[in-house]
Amino acid sequence: MEPIDEFFGSFEGGDYNIVKETKSKKKNIKKVKSTKLSAEIEESDDEPAGKVSKLLHGEDEAFAKFLENEDPNLLNVEDGDLDDSEAEADESDLDKKESEFVGDENDADDFDDADEPDDVVDQSLIRGVKKWTKLFESNSATIATCRSLMRAFVQVSSPMVAAYGSNASKLKIASGENHEADDLLLASIVDLAALHLKPTLNKLLGTKVADKRDMPYNSLPKWVNIATPLNKYFTSCSKIVEASLQQPLTYKILKHLLVMRNYLMCYPKVVNQVVKVVSECWADRSNHELEISSFLLLERIAKLDMEQYYQEIARKAFSAYLKKAAASSLETLPKIAFMQQCLVQLFALDINFTYKQAFDSLKSIVLLVKAVTIDKKKEMQPELCSWKTVHTLYLWVSLYGSIKNYGILSSLVYPIVETIKEIISYACGPRFYPLRFHCVDMLTMLAKSTGKFIPIFQHILDIFSQTDFNTRPKKLSVRPFNLSGTVRFSESDLTEKGFLDCITERMYRLILEVMNLHAYSIASPELFLMPIVHIRKFLKVCENREYCQKFKQLVEKMEESAQFIASERERVTFSVQDADEIKKWEQSMEKEGKSCISKFYKKFVEIEAKNKAAKNLSYSNSDNEMKSYKKQKKYFKTNHSMISKKKGKKKGAKNV
Structure with missing residues (x-):
């Protein structure tokens, strides 16, 4: 033959x-x-x-x-x-x-007829989709049926993507007569492939043997029958994700690629293209479903082949995170927090690579600190006191909270603490109070996750001596300051009334968090001594009743907790040198939960969450009211101008 x-x-x-x-x-x-x-x-x-x-x-x-x-x-x-x-x-x-x-089995109408009109081809494809659904549902589909389905997907998707040109990310959907019909047809093909393609291929190719022996699917004997159409199918899927045609369609395709990842790994070139496209989708899209599905696909690809794809995926994700962090704002903070959690999950897969990446990024921050503090390069100050450095440090600090066995990463705790302290000591003015609060927050997170003692109280208590809380503000602030979305204050912000209010609220919260951190420590009476002394000095000088009531409450809680720990400490039989016995004692005290500070902190967090929800509702309502007021104002202005013009015309006619 x-x-x-x-x-x-x-x-x-x-x-x-x-x-x-x-x-x-x-x-x-x-x-x-x-x-x-x-x-x-x-x-x-x-x-x-x-x-x-x-x-x-x-x-x-x-x-x-x-x-x-x-x-x-x-x-x-x-x-x-x-x-x-x-x-x-x-x-x-x-x-x-x-x-x-000429055509495949179950492919009665050929899909390569360029001379036929689009309506004829669409009708033939619709008939083909109906026929394939019957075959898949009756479990009588063959490899030729799968090939026909994949070729139909490539044929429908290729003109839609080709219409956008080479730079598909900046293009918009071209308006055409058959555009809606093509979208529906493509969605039906994608739904059919997502439901039936993988189980049918697993059955026909016999992938159970490859899974048991940890063999790649391209080593199966029947792989030759499906190799080329599957390659074209995956490339067209990546092009659709890159072109960002529709969010529901891209979400379905990302989920489908996640399910078909074992087949996808047989094509290294296509995998590189998919990694590039999906990492851009993860970094640039605002839809939460697309973000999660794209990250899950990247993570599973990295897990399947750690040697070839993990480091590339981690580097691309980290560079995308830094780009997003450089242009941080209140609107992009949730996106940056999501990317941070994803990166923590990625870096937890390989601690050795994570150590190298963390060491390099910390080295760049240390060089910035040296250039600003020792070499006195003022042009480097904006780069040091920027969102990029803050979010980078937040990333490495939050990494310790998700990893149980630090390994080699434990050697980086001390450099991280020292760099944060250097940034606090340099940015010590009132304008950089938000940056100071971010640094203190990072130190508390690091102390809580690692269990190591880090002195934090002094960085908060220095603000009492640097600012005058008795000065009268020159301006009234329209809204309270949101310190989570800023790194520094402007000169005009320092003269507003909201400046002192937001500082006292933030200091109150940070002191309470550090108190809760040391609530069950055996050395808490000695640790609480310094903040009690500083706050009492402040209370003697301060004339504002609201501020005095807040900090007086903290002093009372610290004194009560110190007395409780001192009374429980007198019953102990072990010495100061028995570190293991001290840890056991602290853990037993924490299980009992008798400390007044921990109870007060839980109530404070609950009340704060309720107040935030109420504030968000009031702000949204006020914004809607302002928008409606502006619309009404424009409407009345236009009507008034029209009426005045008509009156002027009438007067002119009478004079004539």
């Missing part, structure tokens, strides 16, 4: 016989034409040879006779030249007809 016969023999439904018939028709047409030509030549011995001479004698006999008298060979044109061109045209028509019949 020849290779051509083998190729066409794979198609069922009489397609192979049709191809043979078309070939025999070609040969018969050539034979008939050659016999006609020979008969015509024999009959026309007396007349000038060829079709050119016949045409000339029929149209202009005088000119034909003139040519014969001058040179008789001019009209002896070979008829074979003309007839061969006609035969070639007939052959091309037959080839087109032949391409209409």
Whole structure:
């Protein structure tokens, strides 16, 4: 059996016989034409040879006779030249007809008919989708059915993506008559593939053997039948995600790629393209479903092949996080927090690579601190006191809260603490209080996750001596300051009333968090001594009753907790050197939960959450009221101007 016969023999439904018939028709047409030509030549011995001479004698006999008298060979044109061109045209028509019949099993209407209108192709594809659904639901689908489904997906998606040009991320959907129909058709094909493609391929290829032996799927014997259409299918999926046609469609395709990840890993080039496209989708999209599905796909690809893809995925994700962090604002903070959690989950997979990445980023921050503090380079100050450094430090600090076994990362705790302290000591003015609060928050997170003692109270209590809480504000603030969305204050912010209010609230919360951190420590009476002394000095000087009531409450709680721990500490039999016994004692005290500070802190967090929800509702309502007021104002202005114009015209007419 020849290779051509083998190729066409794979198609069922009489397609192979049709191809043979078309070939025999070609040969018969050539034979008939050659016999006609020979008969015509024999009959026309007396007349000038060829079709050119016949045409000339029929149209202009005088000119034909003139040519014969001058040179008789001019009209002896070979008829074979003309007839061969006609035969070639007939052959091309037959080839087109032949391409209409040749196709896969269950692929009655061919999808490569470029000459047919779009409506005919769409109807054929709709009929094909209905036929494939019946085959998949009845468990009678074959490899040819899967191939046809994938080819249909490629055919429908390729013109939609190609319409957007090379830079697909900046393009918008082109308006066309059949655009909605194409979207519905593509969505139906994607739904069908997401439901039935993987289980059918698993059944037909026999992937259970490959899963048991940890073999790649491309080593299976039947993989050759599906290799090329599956490659095109995955590339078109990545192009659709890159083009960002519709959010529901891209979400379905990302979920489908997540399910088909074992098949996807057999194509390294396609995997690199998918990683690039999906990482951009994870970083740039605002839809939460797309963010989660894209990150899950990246994480599963990294887990399947840690050596080849993990480091590339982690580096791309980290660079995207830094880009997003550099342009941080109140609107982008939830997105940055989500990216931070995703990166923590990625870096937890390989601690050695994470150590190298953390060491390099901390080294760059330390060099910035050195350039600003020691070398006195003022132009480097904005880069040091920026959101990029803050979010980078937040990332490495939050990493310790999610990893149980730190390993080599435990050696980076001390450098992180020292860099944060250097930033606090440099940015010590009132304008950089938000940056100071962020740094204190990072130190509390690090002390809580690692269990190591870090002195934090002094960085908060220094604010009492640096600011005058008795000064009267020059301006009234419209809204309270949100310190989570700023790194520094402006000069005008320092003169507003909301400046002192937000500082006292933030200090109150941070002191309470540190108190809760040391509530069950055996050394809490000594640790609470310094803040009690500083706050009492502040209470003697401060004239604002609200501020005095807040900090006086903290002093009372610290004194009560210190007395409780001191009384419980007197009953202990072990010495100061028994570190294990001290840890056990602190853990037992924490389980009992008798400390007044921990109870007060829980109530405070609950009340704060309720107040935040109420504030968000009031702000949204006020914004809506302002928008409606502005619309009404514009409406009245336009009506007033129209009425005044009409009155002016009437007055002018009367004067005339």
